[in-house]
Amino acid sequence: DVKVTQSSRYLVKRTGEKVFLECVQDMDHENMFWYRQDPGLGLRLIYFSYDVKMKEKGDIPEGYSVSREKKERFSLILESASTNQTSMYLCASKGQYEKLFFGSGTQLSVL
Amino acid sequence: AQSVTQPDIHITVSEGASLELRCNYSYGATPYLFWYVQSPGQGLQLLLKYFSGDTLVQGIKGFEAEFKRSQSSFNLRKPSVHWSDAAEYFCAVGAGDKLIFGTGTRLQVFP
Structure with a gap:
């Protein structure tokens, strides 16, 4: 089975800190995604990547950047964390037939 | 613009009763459509998908x-x-390289 692993389940950071959220998949998928999930808003796409070193902005990229140096790893970076970035962050990779495989999520709290 | 609407935020049913969760989409071309489920504390899991052919999947x-x-x-x-x-159940439409999700419907089941 495909495994998408997010490095932290819970994370607490302070305003202004630089935050790295890591995601690793083990199925050689080309496409990877970062979503944030907020109550009443569903999942909103932050960034996605369709190949190493390639990235595309999603619907809400402001305040975020990404890095894809290796095919299996897709990192989300909060350059200067703010309280409105407190959220659940979900990473996914896309396999055959457009199927997304999700990690368990990282609940980030910015204080 | 592509979008997905799930008009029911929260639905409560009794165990053994039938269930229907609504999803409406807006997409210019023939859509790829998905339903995902998220159990508490988990990532999303694919329930089913429609690409073409038989309209009942x-x-x-x-x-x-x-x-x-x-x-x-x-x-x-x-x-x-x-x-x-x-x-929680999410409907999604495939739009090019990415998936657009609805805001979700939370299902509660009473014994």
């Missing part, structure tokens, strides 16, 4: 969904709900 856990082009709908159904079906 079967998924895992006894769920099915029907694509109705004339109504731009892709409603999820289950004839008899189990307590373990309590979760």
Whole structure:
């Protein structure tokens, strides 16, 4: 089975800190995604990547950047964390037939 | 612009009752449509998908969904709900390289 692993389940950071959220998949998928999930808003796409070193902005990229140096790893970076970035962050990779495989999520709290 | 609407934020049913979760989409071309389920503390899991062909698709856990082009709908159904079906359900439409999600419907099941 495909495994998408997010490095932290819970994370607490302070305003202004630089935050790295890591995601690793083990199925050689080309496409990877970062979503944030907020109550009443569903999942909103932050960034996605369709190949190493390639990235595309999603619907809400402001305040975020990404890095894809290796095919299996897709990192989300909060350059200067703010309280409105407190959220659940979900990473996914896309396999055959457009199927997304999700990690368990990282609940980030910015204080 | 592509979008997905799930008009029901929260639905409560009794165990053994039938279930229908509504989903409407807006997409210019023939859509790829998906239903995902998220159990508490988990990532999302694919229930079923529609690409083409038979408009009634079967998924895992006894769920099915029907694509109705004339109504731009892709409603999820289950004839008899189990307590373990309590979760949040997301409808999504494939738009190029990415998936656009609805805001979700939380299902509560009473014994």
